[in-house]
Amino acid sequence: MAFSDKLEHWFNDNGRTLPWRGIDDPYRIWVSEIILQQTRIEQGWDYYHRFVAAFPTVSSLAKATEEQVLKVWQGLGYYSRARNMHAAAQYIMHECQGHFPQSYSEILKLKGVGRYTAAAIASFAFKLPYPVIDGNVYRFISRLRGISTPIGTTTAYNEFERVLSTLIDTLHPDRFNAAMMDFGALQCKPQPDCTACPFSDECVALQTMRVDLLPIKAAKQRPTDRWFYYLDIRWTTGDTRFMTIRQRTGDDIWKGLFEFDLLEAEHRLDDNELREAVVSYISARYHVANPVFSVGKELTHQLTHRTIHARFVSVELAQPPDVMPQGIEAIECAKINNIPIPKLIDRYLHQL
Ligand code: SF4
Incomplete structure (x- = not known):
């Protein structure tokens, strides 16, 4: 069975229900992805609802004052995320005539949007075949392919993106990306049960007894x-x-x-x-x-x-x-x- 078929099969039985799943509004996908960048899902869920209730559209976010945006964001931390979204909303209204950018390269021009977020918006909202690489996807792919490049670096992102571009389901990139993230979160967890894994026969980390050693994390800066x-x-x-x-x-x-x-x-x-x-x-x-x-x-x-x-x-x-x-x-x-x-x-x- 092809990789994406196995994954789809697993996803049908095990995929998570998340409030932004199935949404194809690029604005809401953008909000959810920015909130979840540094936040646990349970906490992010509340903030997501609060944020889209306060600012339901790009236009309403653009019209708000920075203080109003920061007030809704209060407690979530990394306040530059809120300031960048506010500036990007104004950019969309003034420079893009209020239309959310629809290509990966145009989405990347939004302030505060990196490759991960651009890929998420491009695939979930516009069904474009860009792989989303979060911590869960890094863990799964580094084990599956036995990749020991330290994750969280540009070198690793390029390498994992190359691998994923050969695996992605180009007809359904949105489902593929959601399934990859869920697989890493629920099955290929930090302490996985490899006996229940549909990829155990091709997993390099399992075959070389390196499941506990991968992924390799880049050294953290001391606060x-x-x-x-x-x-x-x-x-x-x-x-x-x-x-x-x-x-x-x-x-x-x-x-x-x-x-x-x-x-x-x-x-x-x-x-x-x-x-x-x-x-x-x-x-x-x-x-x-x-x-x-x-x-x-x-x-x-x-x-x-x-x-x-x-x-x-x-x-x-x-x-x-x-x-x-x-x-x-x-x-x-x-x-x-x-x-x-x-x-x-x-x-x-x-x-x-
Ligand atoms: S066999 Fe284990 S380590 Fe390998 S992909 Fe499956 S869950 Fe992850």
């Missing part, structure tokens, strides 16, 4: 440490509580999200160093002498490439600061939930 000291500055005017916030800018994590004024250090500050730093920072920036404040315990927040060690300094002012530093604004405390904030800030606010 770098960063030390954040946030100043949660508040005061009361009349019956209303106010706080200060700022929007993150520049080429760094959480761009576009809001947070408290931040004192970032090169290393962990002990309590005395922190107290001295806070007093001089508040005096220099807000012209407040002898501020009343308390310091919370360290919270650790893990990102893929960074470990954030954060402490929140709660500062109570008797009145609004005379001087508001550049980039800092005052908002009513009750309104903090209406704006996009990093998960770390959300965690802190929930702890209060």
Whole structure:
């Protein structure tokens, strides 16, 4: 039996039901693929529904403000994905007359869309024969063919794409790709049951006893440490509580999200160093002498490439600061939930 027939047979009996399966709307496929890039399916499912409910079309996404898009994305991480989708939606509306690009090369021009996502949209929406290569497909093919090139590299992508282009069902590339991803996720799992596998007679890894050794993963970069000291500055005017916030800018994590004024250090500050730093920072920036404040315990927040060690300094002012530093604004405390904030800030606010 041909490879694709065996796979199709397995898929008919075992394929997963996913909310975006069977959809051929390129916009929804794009949203689902971008969300799932760094997210587990269970979590991605909720965000997918929330996102398409808030922005049901490319046009509605293009018309939204970046803050609205980031708010819906809040908690999902990798915020550049949301910013890129927003920019790409505007590109589709302005440069493509509102028509979603229909060829692989045109889809690849969308901001934030790489070869994996372009292949997914091209095959699922437009039935074009481009293989989708996610972690599950890498695992299955590296074992099936005994490929030991470290995955996650451009060299590996090229090599696996060549192999898959000889296997893909060109009449039904959408079903083929879905079946490949499901096969890797459900059958050729990290610890597979090879006795139940329809490919056991041709699997190189099984025959050479390398199932546990493949795929080879490229060495991971160790996350770098960063030390954040946030100043949660508040005061009361009349019956209303106010706080200060700022929007993150520049080429760094959480761009576009809001947070408290931040004192970032090169290393962990002990309590005395922190107290001295806070007093001089508040005096220099807000012209407040002898501020009343308390310091919370360290919270650790893990990102893929960074470990954030954060402490929140709660500062109570008797009145609004005379001087508001550049980039800092005052908002009513009750309104903090209406704006996009990093998960770390959300965690802190929930702890209060
Ligand atoms: S025999 Fe085992 S390792 Fe090989 S493809 Fe099947 S499940 Fe994967």
